[in-house]
Amino acid sequence: MADIRPQPAQSGELPSDATVPKVVVSRLSLYLRELQRLQAAGQETISSGQLGTLLGFSDAQVRKDLGFFGQFGYPGVGYRCEELIRAMRDILGTNQSWNVAMVGVGNLGQALLGYRGFGRQNFTIVAAFDADPAKVGQTVQGLTIQPVEDLPETVRDKQVRLGMIVVPAQRAQEAADRLVAAGVEGIVNFAPVTLTLPPHVQNVGVDLAIELEQLSFAVTSKLLRAAEANGTIAGP
Amino acid sequence: MADIRPQPAQSGELPSDATVPKVVVSRLSLYLRELQRLQAAGQETISSGQLGTLLGFSDAQVRKDLGFFGQFGYPGVGYRCEELIRAMRDILGTNQSWNVAMVGVGNLGQALLGYRGFGRQNFTIVAAFDADPAKVGQTVQGLTIQPVEDLPETVRDKQVRLGMIVVPAQRAQEAADRLVAAGVEGIVNFAPVTLTLPPHVQNVGVDLAIELEQLSFAVTSKLLRAAEANGTIAGP
DNA sequence: CGGTGTGAAAGTTTTCACAGCG
DNA sequence: CGCTGTGAAAACTTTCACACCG
Numbered sequence: 404m405a406d407i408r409p410q411p412a413q414s415g416e417l418p419s420d421a422t423v424p425k426v427v428v429s430r431l432s433l434y435l436r437e438l439q440r441l442q443a444a445g446q447e448t449i450s451s452g453q454l455g456t457l458l459g460f461s462d463a464q465v466r467k468d469l470g471f472f473g474q475f476g477y478p479g480v481g482y483r484c485e486e487l488i489r490a491m492r493d494i495l496g497t498n499q500s501w502n503v504a505m506v507g508v509g510n511l512g513q514a515l516l517g518y519r520g521f522g523r524q525n526f527t528i529v530a531a532f533d534a535d536p537a538k539v540g541q542t543v544q545g546l547t548i549q550p551v552e553d554l555p556e557t558v559r560d561k562q563v564r565l566g567m568i569v570v571p572a573q574r575a576q577e578a579a580d581r582l583v584a585a586g587v588e589g590i591v592n593f594a595p596v597t598l599t600l601p602p603h604v605q606n607v608g609v610d611l612a613i614e615l616e617q618l619s620f621a622v623t624s625k626l627l628r629a630a631e632a633n634g635t636i637a638g639p
Numbered sequence: 640m641a642d643i644r645p646q647p648a649q650s651g652e653l654p655s656d657a658t659v660p661k662v663v664v665s666r667l668s669l670y671l672r673e674l675q676r677l678q679a680a681g682q683e684t685i686s687s688g689q690l691g692t693l694l695g696f697s698d699a700q701v702r703k704d705l706g707f708f709g710q711f712g713y714p715g716v717g718y719r720c721e722e723l724i725r726a727m728r729d730i731l732g733t734n735q736s737w738n739v740a741m742v743g744v745g746n747l748g749q750a751l752l753g754y755r756g757f758g759r760q761n762f763t764i765v766a767a768f769d770a771d772p773a774k775v776g777q778t779v780q781g782l783t784i785q786p787v788e789d790l791p792e793t794v795r796d797k798q799v800r801l802g803m804i805v806v807p808a809q810r811a812q813e814a815a816d817r818l819v820a821a822g823v824e825g826i827v828n829f830a831p832v833t834l835t836l837p838p839h840v841q842n843v844g845v846d847l848a849i850e851l852e853q854l855s856f857a858v859t860s861k862l863l864r865a866a867e868a869n870g871t872i873a874g875p
Numbered sequence: 876c877g878g879t880g881t882g883a884a885a886g887t888t889t890t891c892a893c894a895g896c897g
Numbered sequence: 898c899g900c901t902g903t904g905a906a907a908a909c910t911t912t913c914a915c916a917c918c919g
């Protein structure tokens with residue numbers, strides 16, 4: 404509340420046109436996570452070099468990434484954690500709170516309902532839906548499971564802006580269509596399928612098996628590369 | 640069993656040096672997922688254009704990506720689903736089965752133990768560990784929860800190669816250290832922290848709150864861009 | 876034909892390197 | 898001095914366009 408910056412890029416106001424690469428935004432989330440940890444540990448300022456080292460990036464990359472959104476640093480000092488956290492949350496949109504509707508309350512859905520990590524970034528799951536009549540009416544983590552037919556009304560009444568799909572693959576597109584029809588602006592999809600969505604609806608896919616697959620590739624190819632490095636001692 | 644290709648890149652043998660961009664590998668997983676769906680639906684062949692359209696990529700990108708690993712297509716025809724699936728699984732490492740150890744059997748861990756999606760790609764969670772003595776000895780999804788001290792022995796005896804961290808943030812690094820000491824080659828980390836690992840251990844992080852954050856950025860910046868497009872009708 | 880594989884061109888992202896600031 | 902912000906160069910990724918194939 405006491406900070407005035409020279410050329411401030413204060414509250415989420417991107418420099419007009421700014422087409423920011425996706426990969427930059429994903430690093431932003433990592434910076435923010437690390438900054439919050441540092442702040443909790445009592446650190447007041449941090450340099451691009453330190454922050455980069457903690458995450459495995461170069462100092463220049465940290466500065467360039469932040470440079471997409473404004474000027475946040477102090478030459479000779481670095482960045483003030485509190486200030487940068489506020490700025491990053493403005494940029495990422497997590498200074499405002501987001502209401503989320505979950506569709507599909509199976510094993511994974513129930514675990515996600517209980518996950519504390521969402522709340523810390525201002526996401527609240529305010530409603531849960533399931534197509535199975537046997538589940539409707541049950542209470543999980545304080546939420547009463549509703550029939551999917553209730554989606555439009557609940558999205559409107561509870562100001563839901565995001566949807567979370569946690570149904571089996573073959574039901575995911577239908578769930579997405581219902582969420583879109585109900586008016587959500589973005590969807591996180593935990594089902595292992597690619598959704599077809601209108602362009603005004605944003606989406607992020609999380610496929611747990613694919614994450615393991617990426618790991619098995621990394622492990623396998625690491626071993627291959629090591630095996631190949633026979634006889635080659637060091638290229639000039 | 641009956642296929643011979645001209646310049647085959649058959650079983651996971653990358654063209655010797657091949658340093659494949661990470662983003663290519665992540666698309667590979669999407670190709671594979673889509674191919675498996677198509678095959679299950681009875682489709683025998685597919686062209687780069689069709690596959691790309693289903694996933695939102697260009698035909699050229701699909702071909703270039705596959706080109707990193709060998710030649711799999713038939714001019715005038717496209718790719719044979721079955722053959723390409725086998726090749727991709729060889730490349731990604733999922734034709735062999737992978738034993739996984741889970742550390743942290745809370746809400747999310749239990750849900751992941753029950754998740755069917757892993758098995759389809761040949762990943763099996765063969766052991767589960769928890770530091771909480773109250774949990775040790777309980778049976779979840781057919782696995783008896785073991786104390787973390789058992790890790791080295793179990794990893795050896797059950798041929799575990801991958802670890803899955805599902806503990807709270809402040810316990811994650813310790814869990815990682817134990818997995819590394821026990822000899823795993825790769826780690827999937829569901830805790831919202833960056834792990835420090837020796838370079839021979841691969842890792843993939845999955846932060847559920849970050850996925851939502853990426854979505855909130857996309858939604859917010861979409862709205863901003865739309866708001867800015869006032870007066871500008873179409874740039875030359 | 877319809878479609879692959881692939882060099883070469885275009886576009887994008889990362890790294891470098893340094894002026895400038897408190 | 899230590900560190901940011903930023904053009905310019907280097908590295909990398911995507912798209913283009915076309916020879917070639919069945």
